[in-house]
Amino acid sequence: MSINHDYVGREYPRTTAYQVSREKIAEFARSIGSQNPACLSYEAARGFGYPDVVAPTTFAVIIAQRAEAQYIEDPQARVDFSRVVHADERFSYSRPIFAGDNLVTVLHVERIVERGGLAMVTTRCDIYAQGSDADEHVVTVRSTLAVRGEES
Amino acid sequence: MSEMPQLAGSVPEFDSLELRAVVAQRTYAVERSTLVRYAGASGDFNPIHWSDHIATNVGLDSVIAHGMHTMGAATSVVEDWVTDQRAILDSQTRFARPIPVPHDGETSVDVTATVGLLDADKRQARIDLTVVNEGNKVLAKAQVLVQLR
Numbered sequence: 636m637s638i639n640h641d642y643v644g645r646e647y648p649r650t651t652a653y654q655v656s657r658e659k660i661a662e663f664a665r666s667i668g669s670q671n672p673a674c675l676s677y678e679a680a681r682g683f684g685y686p687d688v689v690a691p692t693t694f695a696v697i698i699a700q701r702a703e704a705q706y707i708e709d710p711q712a713r714v715d716f717s718r719v720v721h722a723d724e725r726f727s728y729s730r731p732i733f734a735g736d737n738l739v740t741v742l743h744v745e746r747i748v749e750r751g752g753l754a755m756v757t758t759r760c761d762i763y764a765q766g767s768d769a770d771e772h773v774v775t776v777r778s779t780l781a782v783r784g785e786e787s
Numbered sequence: 788m789s790e791m792p793q794l795a796g797s798v799p800e801f802d803s804l805e806l807r808a809v810v811a812q813r814t815y816a817v818e819r820s821t822l823v824r825y826a827g828a829s830g831d832f833n834p835i836h837w838s839d840h841i842a843t844n845v846g847l848d849s850v851i852a853h854g855m856h857t858m859g860a861a862t863s864v865v866e867d868w869v870t871d872q873r874a875i876l877d878s879q880t881r882f883a884r885p886i887p888v889p890h891d892g893e894t895s896v897d898v899t900a901t902v903g904l905l906d907a908d909k910r911q912a913r914i915d916l917t918v919v920n921e922g923n924k925v926l927a928k929a930q931v932l933v934q935l936r
Binding site: 659662663664665666667668669670671673683684685689690691692693696697700701717720721722723724725726727728730731777 | 792793795813815821824825827828829830831845854855856858859860862863866867870871872873875876877878879880881882928931
């Protein structure tokens with residue numbers, strides 16, 4: 636069964652909050668070879684005027700991929716993960732992610748385009764920090780997966 | 788992005804930049820343990836990044852690096868250059884070729900960050916990343932939009 640086009644335009648309910656921790660930021664920063672002291676040290680982060688340690692740009696992929704799983708792991712969506720290749724990724728920030736943020740995500744299936752035996756599936760995750768008054772937009776993550784057709 | 792973020796004094800000044808100038812470079816090594824660490828840190832446990840058996844079953848020659856590890860490592864070169872994470876407005880890439888990672892030893896990746904476009908009104912620059920492994924460009928259209936002072 637090929638990919639289900641009925642999902643285009645679908646918006647998922649807001650996820651439960653992901654709480655960002657200092658240790659997870661430090662672990663992620665080390666794993667990509669970041670040399671930014673403000674990702675590792677609270678004192679260095681305060682020196683920049685941040686509320687707490689700051690996450691590298693691509694840290695948001697952790698939160699985005701959790702949200703994307705709602706769609707990709709839905710059998711009705713018919714995304715065959717064994718045939719998936721990551722095609723592109725984009726992060727558009729309003730402000731950095733800091734330790735202590737409680738981040739909620741709204742997932743959208745933006746587009747499915749089939750060409751040359753490939754289905755290109757683009758999702759968008761709008762990620763917000765929960766606030767006492769209103770939620771604040773932090774980053775939007777766009778991701779495109781290329782799914783090979785069964786005969787190719 | 789409606790207003791200019793407040794930036795630390797260590798952020799490079801817009802007027803110091805020249806089009807096509809190289810602003811940062813880094814070479815890093817990738818070995819299997821790099822991918823295991825990244826899998827744990829990111830939560831991406833796709834077995835093509837740690838099992839030769841599964842990687843070859845899906846038609847790859849060997850285990851390959853996570854595309855997002857490559858994007859993260861390359862973007863961090865720009866992050867370390869601008870010093871202040873508030874200066875990173877946007878980062879995007881296409882994944883052009885995989886990085887095969889040998890079972891033993893390591894493979895080397897060269898990252899070069901170049902000024903691709905300058906916007907004097909906004910004091911912003913597009914930094915273009917060239918990321919090369921074994922003579923192949925592994926990322927395409929790898930661009931980071933930064934706010935400068």
